[in-house]
Amino acid sequence: MQAWFCDNPIGVDALQWREAPTPQPQAGQVLLAVKAASLNFPDLLIVENKYQFKPPLPFVPGSEFAGVVEAVGEGVTAFKPGDRVAALAGNGGFGSHAIVPADKLFPLPDAMSYEHGAAFAFTYGTSIHALLDRGRLKAGETVLVLGAAGGVGTAAVQIAKAAGARVIAAASSDEKCALCKEIGADETINYSSANLREALKALTGGKGPDVVYDPVGGDLAEPVFRSIAWRGRYLVIGFAGGGIPALPWNLALLKGADLVGVFWGDFVRREPAGFQRDMRQLGQWYAEGKVKPLVHQTLPMSDLHKAYAMMSGRQVIGKLVLTP
Numbered sequence: 599m600q601a602w603f604c605d606n607p608i609g610v611d612a613l614q615w616r617e618a619p620t621p622q623p624q625a626g627q628v629l630l631a632v633k634a635a636s637l638n639f640p641d642l643l644i645v646e647n648k649y650q651f652k653p654p655l656p657f658v659p660g661s662e663f664a665g666v667v668e669a670v671g672e673g674v675t676a677f678k679p680g681d682r683v684a685a686l687a688g689n690g691g692f693g694s695h696a697i698v699p700a701d702k703l704f705p706l707p708d709a710m711s712y713e714h715g716a717a718f719a720f721t722y723g724t725s726i727h728a729l730l731d732r733g734r735l736k737a738g739e740t741v742l743v744l745g746a747a748g749g750v751g752t753a754a755v756q757i758a759k760a761a762g763a764r765v766i767a768a769a770s771s772d773e774k775c776a777l778c779k780e781i782g783a784d785e786t787i788n789y790s791s792a793n794l795r796e797a798l799k800a801l802t803g804g805k806g807p808d809v810v811y812d813p814v815g816g817d818l819a820e821p822v823f824r825s826i827a828w829r830g831r832y833l834v835i836g837f838a839g840g841g842i843p844a845l846p847w848n849l850a851l852l853k854g855a856d857l858v859g860v861f862w863g864d865f866v867r868r869e870p871a872g873f874q875r876d877m878r879q880l881g882q883w884y885a886e887g888k889v890k891p892l893v894h895q896t897l898p899m900s901d902l903h904k905a906y907a908m909m910s911g912r913q914v915i916g917k918l919v920l921t922p
């Protein structure tokens with residue numbers, strides 16, 4: 599096999615593409631031939647040693663991927679060689695082959711390509727859990743999605759629309775805003791040029807958004823929290839902007855509003871029945887065409903450094919997919 603190895607988590611430049619013996623699956627494991635892997639923001643954090651999960655060294659990054667089962671270890675009955683599967687494994691996807699615990703694999707529906715299978719569960723799973731479960735979003739409410747043209751952002755826009763909400767998508771360029779309109783946003787705000795608070799006031803008749811989906815953090819958070827509606831829910835998704843905001847607590851009191859943490863990885867581990875329920879709903883929406891991964895570009899696996907540079911440079915609209 600060949601893969602990108604992280605021997606020292608000091609950043610993307612230290613990753614090395616090299617040959618290694620193809621491992622054989624142990625009990626409970628499956629060997630996959632990887633057909634596609636997508637880039638998620640945590641894949642960037644993990645090679646910089648900034649992610650909450652720190653795998654033993656050396657490791658192969660790549661948290662989400664899809665491929666074909668080549669061999670199964672003892673005790674694995676749910677999968678057999680030749681099966682098409684998607685994997686949510688935490689790491690291992692940026693290579694030609696991967697060993698994955700069987701309980702981190704999902705059958706890939708016939709109608710779903712490897713590219714879509716590799717770019718689905720992480721972002722859509724996060725966004726459905728955030729909006730419907732943690733955010734208690736109801737049809738007819740207004741959602742503001744920050745970083746709306748990114749991976750979790752585009753998923754949030756589509757899911758909020760599928761749930762019957764009105765969506766205001768906010769992003770850093772007119773090009774990103776135009777894309778958000780194409781995938782269903784009702785309104786957009788370019789927060790590089792517009793005054794976000796004034797724009798929100800105008801678009802909501804002064805009421806503010808009922809739910810805010812925030813994967814960006816930084817300087818956007820406090821002004822947006824000040825604009826939230828009475829009984830609003832502010833969903834803390836991530837800090838792609840780099841800064842972890844500090845919020846004066848009186849703002850929550852004044853709005854009767856909730857600051858709601860979202861940790862999808864732990865939700866999957868702690869509440870597997872809720873995760874299965876979400877995946878069934880997403881599978882139905884995918885079949886109905888209501889949600890569909892937006893693949894910005896499919897690059898050869900050898901272009902991983904370029905893919906990382908595009909993500910950290912805010913150049914990705916939707917998802918980047920890598921193929922071996």
Ligand SMILES: NC(=O)c1ccc[n+]([C@@H]2O[C@H](COP(=O)([O-])OP(=O)(O)OC[C@H]3O[C@@H](n4cnc5c(N)ncnc54)[C@H](OP(=O)(O)O)[C@@H]3O)[C@@H](O)[C@H]2O)c1
Nearest residue numbers: 639745748749750769770813835836837838839860861862
């Ligand atoms: N809580 C959870 O369970 C969970 C699950 C998955 C992901 N996350 C988090 O969600 C965040 C987004 O993940 P993603 O995979 O959607 O990433 P992504 O595709 O790169 O999207 C992130 C967006 O953040 C904005 N951004 C602002 N400042 C940025 C900067 N300095 N560098 C990069 N992007 C910046 C960009 O939009 P603009 O250019 O329009 O501002 C970009 O589109 C990450 O922090 C990730 O860790 C959390």
